[in-house]
Amino acid sequence: MSRSASRALLLAAALALAACSSAPKQTDTATDVKNHAAESALSGNTYYRQGRYELALQFFTQALNENLSVDNEEGVVQSYNSIGRVYLAVGMNDEAESAFAKASSIAVRLGGAPLFVTSNNLGELYLRRGDARGAVEIFERVLGGSLKDVQQDQVGLLYHNLGSAYKATGDYARAMEWLRKALAVDLDQKLFEEAAADYYMIASVHSKQGDYKSAAENAQLALDNDKRTENALGVIKDLLALGLIASRAGDPAAAYRYFERSHLAATALGSTADIRSALEGLISSGEALGKTAEVAAYRKALADLGSP
Numbered sequence: 053m054s055r056s057a058s059r060a061l062l063l064a065a066a067l068a069l070a071a072c073s074s075a076p077k078q079t080d081t082a083t084d085v086k087n088h089a090a091e092s093a094l095s096g097n098t099y100y101r102q103g104r105y106e107l108a109l110q111f112f113t114q115a116l117n118e119n120l121s122v123d124n125e126e127g128v129v130q131s132y133n134s135i136g137r138v139y140l141a142v143g144m145n146d147e148a149e150s151a152f153a154k155a156s157s158i159a160v161r162l163g164g165a166p167l168f169v170t171s172n173n174l175g176e177l178y179l180r181r182g183d184a185r186g187a188v189e190i191f192e193r194v195l196g197g198s199l200k201d202v203q204q205d206q207v208g209l210l211y212h213n214l215g216s217a218y219k220a221t222g223d224y225a226r227a228m229e230w231l232r233k234a235l236a237v238d239l240d241q242k243l244f245e246e247a248a249a250d251y252y253m254i255a256s257v258h259s260k261q262g263d264y265k266s267a268a269e270n271a272q273l274a275l276d277n278d279k280r281t282e283n284a285l286g287v288i289k290d291l292l293a294l295g296l297i298a299s300r301a302g303d304p305a306a307a308y309r310y311f312e313r314s315h316l317a318a319t320a321l322g323s324t325a326d327i328r329s330a331l332e333g334l335i336s337s338g339e340a341l342g343k344t345a346e347v348a349a350y351r352k353a354l355a356d357l358g359s360p
Contacts, residue, residue, distance in 0.1 A: 082122040089118035089127055096134060100141070101245075103285045103323055109138045129155045129166040133173050140173075140180060148177055164201045168194060172210055179213070184220035191217055208237035208246055216253055224257050231257065248277035248286050255293060264301035271297055288317045288326045295333045304340035311337060328357055 096111035112134040119127030136151030159166040175190035215230035235250040255270035278286030295310035315330035338347040
């Protein structure tokens, strides 16, 4: 499925769910509704981690409607942020911005953790749009506020995002500084999926610097931690990263093996974008190894996927 088709499905799912009545039963108390909204959000988070974004959006939208029905403002902010992150994950930046703006309109009044999380998400949006300097400004502004009531996983995410933004500006020393701070927080809190993301980005910085040995070591640590938490999407991207690093290090045979594993995992998950990336890696490394027949088959498979 192409990215445009995925976007269309997401929009259709959101519109369909928004049109459905999700008002609570009259016998439900506000606490009942809040608890059900929390359960819906939990289901949405599970599907989000699996890369099943259409289902994630449905559950996050359900949680939003439930939170709105009982004027649970913190829950409303959380729901809009979750919806925005789904859109961000599939490259629908305008829709993500709309969701984050709605979250921000409430969060600026609530302050504390809701404002912290929303501002962090807005910074990520800037980064995705290629405005690394703007992202740095937002993240540093968030960092300058009080972190007293903010959960450690969100603090670690802020450090990670700041490191990612500095990497995008080309300031690798500061990028590494913040990424290692993020890693320390995430390992201390036993947040192994988040630690995997830190290792992945650290590997990317090392690769940019031409230190492919350190890049491979950190990409392997990312893979180990994603496997530990059964983060399927993370595993696919770690294998892709290991393949790219091996290619840059001049080892097409190792690269080919990693791309093969990534292709199998992406195919099993049905992640079209990652299937495409793995096929591109298999073609380039396969050509270097003289695998003429295999390369021809992979070229056909890539053509069959259609345009992104």
